Amino acid sequence: MATAMTRPDLAPEPALDPLDVSRAEFFRDDTWQAPFEHLRAEAPVHYTPASSFGPYWSVSTYKPIVEVESLPEIFSSEVGGITLADFLDPAIDVRMPMFIARDRPVHTAQRRTVAPAFTPSEMTRMSDGLRRRTATLLDELLWGEEFDWVDTVSVELTTQMLAVLFDFPWADRRKLTFWSDWAGDIESVKNEELRLQRLQHMYECGAYFSQLWNGKVGQPQTPDLISMMIHSDAMAEMDQMEFIGNLILLIVGGNDTTRNTMSALAYGLDKFPDARAKLEADPGLIGNTTQEVIRWQTPLAHMRxxxxxxxxLQGQQIRQGDKLALWYVSANRDRSVFGEDADDIVVDRPNARRHLAFGHGIHRCVGARLAEMQIAILLEEMARRRMRVNVVGEPVRVAACFVHGYRKLPVEISRY
Incomplete structure (x- = not known):
């Protein structure tokens, strides 16, 4: 009897693992909720043996993520980095250390260097300028006409804030957005040409900042991040790759996270009109709404x-060298913590602040206060103008499992 043969070029594609939640299309199409709900219910610590990022464990519920984050000596940020992507091909990639991807004691010393930029007193000092920039931008918006909220509001406000933090040339501030987008794109690991482009852009970023650095060497300390690095024992002698790495960390941390929450507040409040009405009736809920929108959006979907x-871990045997994805985006929808309405925006949710969008433990986001202040001031200035954002088309989302955000969001604004 003849045996059927399959031509190699016509062989079927391997079946997609429905619980491989690293797949970019889940986030591009906003369909990530169902597989994560399954994981939380059936396998909160789940092993994926094959993915486009290699084998990894998905940790998808609140409690085990906190457990892992509380054991930084056992679960390292430095050994493999902080994303599922491995940018470690010596022919293409260069290791760029950054303090979020360092373990103690280096992490502690470098974090301590930049932490003074985000103290309560610094927040107070920066708040007037931030409010003035926010008010100016909102006053320039055209009522009743369609525009892209992401580029016009979210990107512009966060890029302005970054320019202030770095004492960066104002006219060139959109370079920060460009570099941030390339730095956060872990999908480029799958394409050699894109990896090379990414590396080139990171070198361009480093060269630009090196000029800024050299201009501040030997000068009195000023309250910007570059000057703080120069005047610290922990970061003054960084080599070029570590310098670029820490810059990328601060750019992505200050740009992608805040800007995507600003986009989420426009999209999410439109999606949940009852919550929006409650907020519009009681601006005293703005502080809690800020935490709730950060929870609901979770602008960085995972850390590794x-x-x-x-x-x-939770009855599963993790082996030395195993890669774990801590899915903050899933833990922030954990019904055992946030209730049966965890998928909704609830502006008066009593425990909204318990979210894990900023991480937990020693690696909790150093700039969390600044992010919260930027979002709250935007909501306050919108309330002052009785401004309502109406979504008029589907958003274009980031197609990636790391930065969880929006490329475009068509809106019109009206008064309530």
Missing amino acids: RTATQDYE
Whole structure:
């Protein structure tokens, strides 16, 4: 009897693992909720043996993520980095250390260097300028005409804030957005040409900042991040790659996260009109709404850790060297923590502040206060103008499992 043969070029594609939640299309199409709901219910610590990023464990519920984040000596940020992507091909990639991807003691010393930029007193000092810039931008918007909220409001406000933080030339501030987008694009790991482009842009970023750095060497300290690095023992002698790495961290941390929450507040409040009406009736809810929108959006979907030793997590045996994805985006929808309405925006949710969007433990976002202040001031200035954002078309979302955000969001504004 003849045996059927399959031509190699016509062989079927391997079946997609429905629980491989690293797939970009889940986030591009906003369909990530269902697979994560399944994971939380059936396998909160789940092993994916094959993905486009290699094998990894998905940690999808609140409690085990907090457990992992509380054990930084066992679950390292430095061994494999902080994303599922491995940018470690020596022919294409260059390691760019950054303090969020360092373990103690280096992490502690470098974090301590930049932390003074985000103290309560610094927030007070920066708040007037931030409010003035926000008010100016909102006053320039055209009522009743369609525009892209992402580029016009979210990107512009966060880029202006970054320019202030770095004492960056104002006319060139959109370079920060460009570099941030390339730095956060972990999908480029799958394409050699894109990896090379990414590396080139990171070098361009480093060269530009090196000029700014050199201009501040030997000068009195000023309250910008570059000057703080120069005047610190922990960061003054960084090599070029570590300098670029920490810049990228601060740019992405200050840009992608805040800007995508600003986009989420426009999209999400339109999606949940009852919540929006409650907020419009009571501006005293703005502080809590800020936390709730950060929780609901979760602008960085995951952080990665690598096990430095064998460890049992929720009954699953993690082996030394295993890669874990801590899915903040899923933990922030954990019904055991946030209730049965965890998928909704609830502006008076009593425990909204418990979200994990900023991480947990020693790596919790150093700029969290600034992000919260930017979002709250935007909501306050919108309330002052009785401004309502009406979504008039589907958003274009980031197609990636790391930065969880929006490329475009068509809106019109009206008064309530």
